[in-house]
Amino acid sequence: MKLLNQSSVKGFLEKLHAKDRIPNALLFYGPPGVGKTLTALNFGKGILCLKKEAWGCGECLSCKEFEKIKEKVLSGDWEGLSRYEEKDGKKVFLYLSGEHPDFIFVPPLGSSIKIDQVRAVKEFAYIKPALSHRKLIIIDKAQTMTRESANALLKVLEEPPHDTHFILTAQGKEQLLQTILSRTQQVEFKPLEEEAFYKLLGEENKDLYESSAGSYTLALKLKEKKEVIQLVDNFLTLDPAKVYEVSQKIDKLAEEDKELFLDLLERHLEETFLKKGLNYDKFEMVLGRLGELRSGLGRGLKFSLGILSLYALWR
Ligand SMILES: [Zn+2]
Numbered sequence: 001m002k003l004l005n006q007s008s009v010k011g012f013l014e015k016l017h018a019k020d021r022i023p024n025a026l027l028f029y030g031p032p033g034v035g036k037t038l039t040a041l042n043f044g045k046g047i048l049c050l051k052k053e054a055w056g057c058g059e060c061l062s063c064k065e066f067e068k069i070k071e072k073v074l075s076g077d078w079e080g081l082s083r084y085e086e087k088d089g090k091k092v093f094l095y096l097s098g099e100h101p102d103f104i105f106v107p108p109l110g111s112s113i114k115i116d117q118v119r120a121v122k123e124f125a126y127i128k129p130a131l132s133h134r135k136l137i138i139i140d141k142a143q144t145m146t147r148e149s150a151n152a153l154l155k156v157l158e159e160p161p162h163d164t165h166f167i168l169t170a171q172g173k174e175q176l177l178q179t180i181l182s183r184t185q186q187v188e189f190k191p192l193e194e195e196a197f198y199k200l201l202g203e204e205n206k207d208l209y210e211s212s213a214g215s216y217t218l219a220l221k222l223k224e225k226k227e228v229i230q231l232v233d234n235f236l237t238l239d240p241a242k243v244y245e246v247s248q249k250i251d252k253l254a255e256e257d258k259e260l261f262l263d264l265l266e267r268h269l270e271e272t273f274l275k276k277g278l279n280y281d282k283f284e285m286v287l288g289r290l291g292e293l294r295s296g297l298g299r300g301l302k303f304s305l306g307i308l309s310l311y312a313l314w315r
Contacts, residue, residue: 006035009187013043017054022047023185024160027142027168027176030189032263033215036169039189040138041070047165048102048132062100062132069098073105081105087116094120101130104137108144111295118145118152125156125164135164142168143175150177157183192216213267221260228257232264235311243311247304255297262294269314286313 009028016022028036045056045066056063072081073096081096083104094117096105104124106117121137129135139145145153157166157180168184170176191214198206201219211229212219222229231249234242250258266287273283293306 006039006189009039009189012187013039014054017043017046022165024162024164025157025166025168025184027170027173027181027184027186028189029170029173029186031191031213031215032171033212033217033219034189034192035216036189037138037140038074040140040167040169041073044103044136044138044165044167045070047134047136048100050132062102065098065100065131066103069096069100069103069105072096072098083120085116085120092116095124100132102132102135105140106138107140111144111291113139113142113145113149115146115148115152118149122152122156125161129163133163135161137164137166139166139168141170142180143170143172147177150180154179154183190214211264218263225257225260228253228260229264231261232268235265235307236268238311238315240311243308247307247311250307251302251304253303258297258303259294262290265310266290282313286310289313 026040028040030036042055045063046052046054048062048066049056050060050062051057056066058064058067069081072078078096081098083094083097084091085094086092092114093109094106096107097103104121106113106121109117121139125135125137127135139153154177160166166184168176168180173181173186192200193214194209197209197214197216197219200216201208201223205219205223208219208222212222231246235246237243250261253261269283269286269290272278289306289310293301293303293310296303296306
């Protein structure tokens with residue numbers, strides 16, 4: 001099991017496992033792209049392993065089924081894993097699950113984790129495990145839970161069934177309800193250190209360390225997308241002429257590049273906010289608009305207009 005540069009996390013989790021003291025709810029928090037979800041999946045495999053090995057034995061039926069789901073979750077190939085429910089004549093996305101009966105993975109759909117998803121999680125939490133001796137629920141990007149969702153989840157976290165384990169991942173603790181935090185054991189993930197980063201990406205990509213803030217997954221994307229970095233830089237000058245130019249170019253980008261643009265922009269705005277101690281209401285409004293833009297992706301929304309309105313809010 002390889003945990004890049006997260007050796008203290010690895011040691012801590014192994015200790016929990018060895019003492020058979022794995023809490024019912026863990027929260028993995030830290031910057032995006034440093035291995036939180038991957039670690040949740042790897043450690044989760046161990047939680048369900050029939051031979052009770054910390055990172056899974058890889059050979060028991062539980063590990064084998066888990067491995068299949070894990071690969072699909074990570075590759076984004078959700079065909080066959082997505083569970084839906086019919087509601088008011090509409091299909092509502094709930095979670096991802098494969099052949100392993102004791103594991104579900106709950107990612108945000110669009111921009112948030114919805115109340116219907118958490119209701120399904122609750123139902124799942126109270127079923128008896130079928131293959132393994134425990135059950136596992138991973139809630140990915142838990143910071144995207146709506147307030148309603150977070151409150152519903154809290155009810156299960158307050159009295160979790162003893163054989164059910166939750167792993168939540170989130171970028172920051174401050175984006176979660178205090179009451180949720182107090183029900184979880186928190187594990188901090190740090191950005192990759194420069195040395196580990198260069199080892200992964202090669203010395204020639206040194207310039208990406210800063211724009212990806214030590215996030216490996218983001219850096220991998222950025223390697224191919226230096227043009228998107230340039231657009232973000234231009235936007236951040238807040239020079240009206242340059243911002244207008246950005247808005248003109250942005251509609252021509254592929255959807256995934258627009259998303260990348262928003263990810264990078266969000267990170268920069270957060271940094272600016274923290275450094276300069278800007279007005280929180282304004283910051284929240286900007287983030288809200290950014291979220292709207294993100295959920296508008298793929299719906300044929302005129303992106304350039306959204307970028308201009310974001311600029312109007314932020315400048
Ligand atoms: Zn196993």
